[in-house]
Amino acid sequence: MDKAVRESKNGSGGAGRLTALQEPQVSLRSRIIEALRRAIECGVLAPGARLVERELCEQLKVSRTSLREALGELQAEGILSYSPTRRLSVSVISAADAENAYRIRGTLEALVVDQFIEQASEDDVAALIEEGDRLKAAYRSGDVDRMLVAKRAFYDRICSGAQNTIAFDIINRLVLRTSGLRRRSLQRRERQVQSVKEVDVLLAAIARRDVEAARKAALQNVTNSARSALHTDENVPA
Amino acid sequence: MDKAVRESKNGSGGAGRLTALQEPQVSLRSRIIEALRRAIECGVLAPGARLVERELCEQLKVSRTSLREALGELQAEGILSYSPTRRLSVSVISAADAENAYRIRGTLEALVVDQFIEQASEDDVAALIEEGDRLKAAYRSGDVDRMLVAKRAFYDRICSGAQNTIAFDIINRLVLRTSGLRRRSLQRRERQVQSVKEVDVLLAAIARRDVEAARKAALQNVTNSARSALHTDENVPA
DNA sequence: AGGACTAATTTGTATTACATAATACATCTG
DNA sequence: CAGATGTATTATGTAATACAAATTAGTCCT
Numbered sequence: 166m167d168k169a170v171r172e173s174k175n176g177s178g179g180a181g182r183l184t185a186l187q188e189p190q191v192s193l194r195s196r197i198i199e200a201l202r203r204a205i206e207c208g209v210l211a212p213g214a215r216l217v218e219r220e221l222c223e224q225l226k227v228s229r230t231s232l233r234e235a236l237g238e239l240q241a242e243g244i245l246s247y248s249p250t251r252r253l254s255v256s257v258i259s260a261a262d263a264e265n266a267y268r269i270r271g272t273l274e275a276l277v278v279d280q281f282i283e284q285a286s287e288d289d290v291a292a293l294i295e296e297g298d299r300l301k302a303a304y305r306s307g308d309v310d311r312m313l314v315a316k317r318a319f320y321d322r323i324c325s326g327a328q329n330t331i332a333f334d335i336i337n338r339l340v341l342r343t344s345g346l347r348r349r350s351l352q353r354r355e356r357q358v359q360s361v362k363e364v365d366v367l368l369a370a371i372a373r374r375d376v377e378a379a380r381k382a383a384l385q386n387v388t389n390s391a392r393s394a395l396h397t398d399e400n401v402p403a
Numbered sequence: 404m405d406k407a408v409r410e411s412k413n414g415s416g417g418a419g420r421l422t423a424l425q426e427p428q429v430s431l432r433s434r435i436i437e438a439l440r441r442a443i444e445c446g447v448l449a450p451g452a453r454l455v456e457r458e459l460c461e462q463l464k465v466s467r468t469s470l471r472e473a474l475g476e477l478q479a480e481g482i483l484s485y486s487p488t489r490r491l492s493v494s495v496i497s498a499a500d501a502e503n504a505y506r507i508r509g510t511l512e513a514l515v516v517d518q519f520i521e522q523a524s525e526d527d528v529a530a531l532i533e534e535g536d537r538l539k540a541a542y543r544s545g546d547v548d549r550m551l552v553a554k555r556a557f558y559d560r561i562c563s564g565a566q567n568t569i570a571f572d573i574i575n576r577l578v579l580r581t582s583g584l585r586r587r588s589l590q591r592r593e594r595q596v597q598s599v600k601e602v603d604v605l606l607a608a609i610a611r612r613d614v615e616a617a618r619k620a621a622l623q624n625v626t627n628s629a630r631s632a633l634h635t636d637e638n639v640p641a
Numbered sequence: 642a643g644g645a646c647t648a649a650t651t652t653g654t655a656t657t658a659c660a661t662a663a664t665a666c667a668t669c670t671g
Numbered sequence: 672c673a674g675a676t677g678t679a680t681t682a683t684g685t686a687a688t689a690c691a692a693a694t695t696a697g698t699c700c701t
Contacts, residue, residue, distance in 0.1 A: 194475070194685090228686040229687085234471060234685095237475055241476045241479050241480065243569075252652090262568070266569055268514065269511065269569060328499060331500055331504055431653075431654070457681090467655085467656090468653090488662085488664095489662070
């Protein structure tokens with residue numbers, strides 16, 4: 166999944182030779198999926214929101230055939246779901262499932278961090294640190310969308326350094342599934358500050374190739390996210 | 404994914420109350436997916452095999468529309484993939500990816516086993532042990548298909564006892580992705596014998612609610628599977 | 642208001658169509 | 672004849688249309 170993201174990191178082309186043009190055209194389906202995903206991640210389509218095929222077709226200006234292929238995929242991913250009565254809506258993740266999603270993410274992130282340290286070159290580490298700077302900048306900016314993008318890029322670096330694309334895909338899926346919850350928690354300044362610190366701790370551990378510390382940092386990171394997202398004061402509006 | 408599997412475990416209905424009839428009709432799409440998945444798992448469609456839409460339509464007797472929806476889903480799951488030249492085929496998993504898949508499975512299984520011990524009732528444990536018996540019987544029978552089914556049922560029990568459906572889905576996906584490799588290794592008698600032992604160790608640990616031992620057993624189990632599947636003597640035909 | 646009947650939507654599936662891309666096959670040229 | 676070029680065939684991506692079955696909304700009746 167997320168082929169687009171992965172393919173976009175083309176190596177530096179040597180001058181004098183033509184490089185194959187990647188993605189002559191991203192398939193419409195991918196673009197629809199991308200659009201919907203973004204909409205969900207950004208909260209344009211809130212959890213629970215009902216989706217009507219015809220409307221989406223009109224808004225996206227695509228045929229129902231293509232739309233449905235995209236919807237099918239998102240449903241397979243679990244971020245859309247059909248009610249018993251066949252109505253499609255953005256999945257509302259239960260607290261229990263969210264808890265599980267976070268737990269799984271925790272183990273997975275610990276795993277890839279481990280692999281990263283084991284396999285990454287010095288350059289990879291440097292690149293990751295740089296990506297980390299961008300991530301921190303995003304947190305400081307307070308712009309949630311930017312955080313989401315930066316965070317994903319950060320993961321991407323770790324996973325590709327760890328040479329574990331599968332984990333990347335799974336993590337991304339999990340993240341998306343909890344994006345409904347995440348959003349609010351990411352908006353809280355204190356969480357942002359905390360996140361910056363966490364990134365620092367993690368990067369420091371990675372930089373000195375301290376597997377144990379890094380695993381712990383990764384796990385802690387997710388644990389905190391979970392806590393912040395889950396038992397967030399639901400009574401904010403009160 | 405695998406909605407069908409999940410929905411089929413309806414709780415015991417108290418007498419005197421009507422239970423909603425589940426799955427009034429499994430959608431055609433699900434059935435197509437199921438058929439293709441089984442074909443892949445059983446090796447009817449070997450890794451690398453090319454798939455032609457029209458042919459599949461004819462064989463399955465469904466419209467291209469429906470077929471494509473199914474194909475899309477399987478592709479999203481990673482068990483089918485498009486070549487850069489748009490040819491669809493059963494994914495051939497690289498050794499590196501397989502290694503990762505197994506590693507991830509290892510951590511996930513350790514996690515759910517942990518959760519199982521933490522949350523399962525005595526009944527759940529009893530049910531799991533029973534399921535384990537069936538699994539062992541399957542291993543002893545030497546019938547690979549039966550093993551696959553039993554193994555999945557076993558996982559299902561663990562995950563539902565652990566109340567972690569998400570993990571179940573992910574594990575299933577991973578299993579499917581490596582099914583090409585698995586098959587051969589499952590056929591080897593020694594592996595079967597070994598598997599029976601492993602199940603016993605795991606169940607024993609779970610029965611006495613020994614988290615550490617159980618985690619270790621689960622992890623060991625996957626590690627062994629991986630070893631058996633991966634560095635399997637490729638030179639069998641030689 | 643409560644209930645039954647009808648009309649309008651929505652979804653699942655199928656068919657047909659067509660442009661573009663990919664492959665196989667035939668031809669030409671040196 | 673090898674290699675290159677052109678052409679026919681097949682496959683895929685996307686759209687449009689159709690229609691039955693299920694669902695929902697709306698209307699009318701009492």
